[in-house]
Amino acid sequence: MDFLVHMEINGQPSDELLKKEAQRARELAEAGILRRLWRVPGRRANWGLWAAATADELHAALASLPLYPHLDITVHPLATHPNDPGSVGGPGRVPQT
Template identity: 50%
Template sequence: MSALHEFLVNIEIHWPRDLGDETIRRLSVDERAMAAELGAAGRLVRMWRVPGRRENWGLWRARDATELHETLSTLPVWPYMRVTVHPLAEHPVDPERQSERAGNRESRA
C-alpha cells in the first residue's frame, strides 16, 4: 500500500429544519460508530469539536484526495455536511519528525 497523506478537515453539520429528531439521533449514532471504525483503521487520527457549533476539525489520513473524498462521502451525515479540506505537507521542524530522526540516530549508534 502506498504512503498515507494527512489532511486537516473541517466539517460543519447543517441539519434541515424539517429533519425529525429521531432521524438526527439515528444518523448521529451511525456517524459515531463509523468514526470509531475509521479511527481503528487509522484513517481518522484526531478530532476536535468547535464549542457551541455543529462543527469539528479532524486529522485524516488517506492515500490521496480522491480516497479521502470517497471516505468522507460514505459518512452517514454526508448529505448534511459542509466540508473544507486542507492537504498537509511535512515541515522540517515538526517536533514529531525531529524526535523520529533522533530515535533513528540513536538506533544506528
C-alpha cells in the same frame, strides 16, 4: 498524506444518525484514516486530522459518513514541516501507542 478537514453540520441530525456516525468514525479510526477530531466550541462543527494516500481515498472516507449529505466540508492538504514534533520517530506521523 495528512489532511486538515473542517466540517459544519447543516440542520439537526437525529440521535440515531449520530450513533451511526460515531460507529463509522470508529471504523475509519481503526482503518487509520481518521486520526484526530475536535469540536469547534459553540458550533455543530469540527476540525479533523485525516490520513489518506490520495484525495480519492480521503473523499471515499468522507462520503462514507452517514452525515455526509448534511456536511459542508473543506479540505486543507498538509505537507510535513521540519519542526514537527510528531516527525521524531517517523516523517510526520502520529506515533501509534
